[in-house]
Amino acid sequence: MNNALEVSHLSKDYGAFKLEDVSFTIPGGTIMGLIGENGAGKSTTIKCILNLVRRDGGEITVFGRDNRKEERAVKGDIGVVLDEVLFHDVLRPQQVGRVLAGLYPRWDGKLFDHYLEKFGLTGKKTVKEFSRGMKMKLAIAAAFAARPRLLILDEATSGLDPVVRDEILDEFLEFIQDEDHAILISSHITSDLEKAADYITYLHNGRVAVSGAKDELLDTYGKLVCGRSELEQVDRALLAGSRVGQFGCEALVKDRRAFARRYPALTVDPATLEDIMVFTGKGDAQ
Numbered sequence: 317m318n319n320a321l322e323v324s325h326l327s328k329d330y331g332a333f334k335l336e337d338v339s340f341t342i343p344g345g346t347i348m349g350l351i352g353e354n355g356a357g358k359s360t361t362i363k364c365i366l367n368l369v370r371r372d373g374g375e376i377t378v379f380g381r382d383n384r385k386e387e388r389a390v391k392g393d394i395g396v397v398l399d400e401v402l403f404h405d406v407l408r409p410q411q412v413g414r415v416l417a418g419l420y421p422r423w424d425g426k427l428f429d430h431y432l433e434k435f436g437l438t439g440k441k442t443v444k445e446f447s448r449g450m451k452m453k454l455a456i457a458a459a460f461a462a463r464p465r466l467l468i469l470d471e472a473t474s475g476l477d478p479v480v481r482d483e484i485l486d487e488f489l490e491f492i493q494d495e496d497h498a499i500l501i502s503s504h505i506t507s508d509l510e511k512a513a514d515y516i517t518y519l520h521n522g523r524v525a526v527s528g529a530k531d532e533l534l535d536t537y538g539k540l541v542c543g544r545s546e547l548e549q550v551d552r553a554l555l556a557g558s559r560v561g562q563f564g565c566e567a568l569v570k571d572r573r574a575f576a577r578r579y580p581a582l583t584v585d586p587a588t589l590e591d592i593m594v595f596t597g598k599g600d601a602q
């Protein structure tokens with residue numbers, strides 16, 4: 317089975333910002349969450365995958381095909397949902413479907429109608445009268461109906477309420493039941509990715525800071541909460557970052573089992589993706 321996406325040593329130089337040596341792989345039948353601060357390079361990475369910006373180095377393959385040499389075929393395999401929805405304001409969802417049917421060779425009108433029904437978008441409202449959540453749902457229905465093999469979402473679930481996000485995440489989980497499908501989703505909402513993603517890549521200042529299987533990351537990292545004097549005694553090499561506050565200290569432990577063996581008296585709790593992102597990104601913040 318081919319990997320759905322392989323990004324190897326990707327680089328892009330904007331002058332003031334550089335994407336450097338970004339590599340990650342999404343196996344078929346899985347979801348990769350791309351996380352990172354504002355300006356970390358998530359959208360630039362996605363634009364390179366979509367060939368919307370020219371990369372300066374590296375390789376990108378989608379289901380084994382080079383995204384530049386076989387651009388047409390690769391485009392047909394990818395569905396995209398961006399954070400801005402650009403459908404014609406005056407159209408109703410069904411009319412949007414008729415327009416898109418002419419643009420996408422693999423368009424599945426029945427599937428589109430199924431999602432409109434499921435997402436409650438079958439009324440008489442035009443896109444202009446839609447809330448942000450309704451627009452995102454329409455974009456996601458359209459992305460599914462184009463029958464992509466790789467679905468890419470850039471911040472598409474931000475700004476949606478938890479109920480809608482949950483519904484949409486369930487659709488994603490169903491989509492990847494087919495091993496020939498995969499999803500790359502960039503989001504600031506790490507709790508969504510904690511629920512849905514199989515793999516996580518954390519970009520920091522244009523570089524991969526952490527990448528791996530989500531369960532493994534959550535199982536390995538830990539969060540230490542302790543007093544200042546205790547923190548001062550801990551070997552810094554075991555920590556990915558720490559924070560000294562008014563009422564105590566917190567630190568991200570790189571390997572909580574190894575840490576527990578060395579410091580059995582200190583309690584290390586499981587870390588969240590947000591902890592991993594915040595502490596790794598800040599390093600040794602005071």
Ligand SMILES: Nc1ncnc2c1ncn2[C@@H]1O[C@H](COP(=O)(O)OP(=O)(O)OP(=O)(O)O)[C@@H](O)[C@H]1O
Pocket residue numbers: 330333352353354355356357358359360361
């Ligand atoms: N066309 C461009 N020309 C020059 N610099 C650019 C261009 N597009 C993006 N950048 C810069 O690249 C950096 C990364 O931006 P990018 O949009 O990839 O980040 P991001 O991780 O998606 O951020 P956010 O979470 O805010 O969307 C930023 O410093 C941005 O200013």
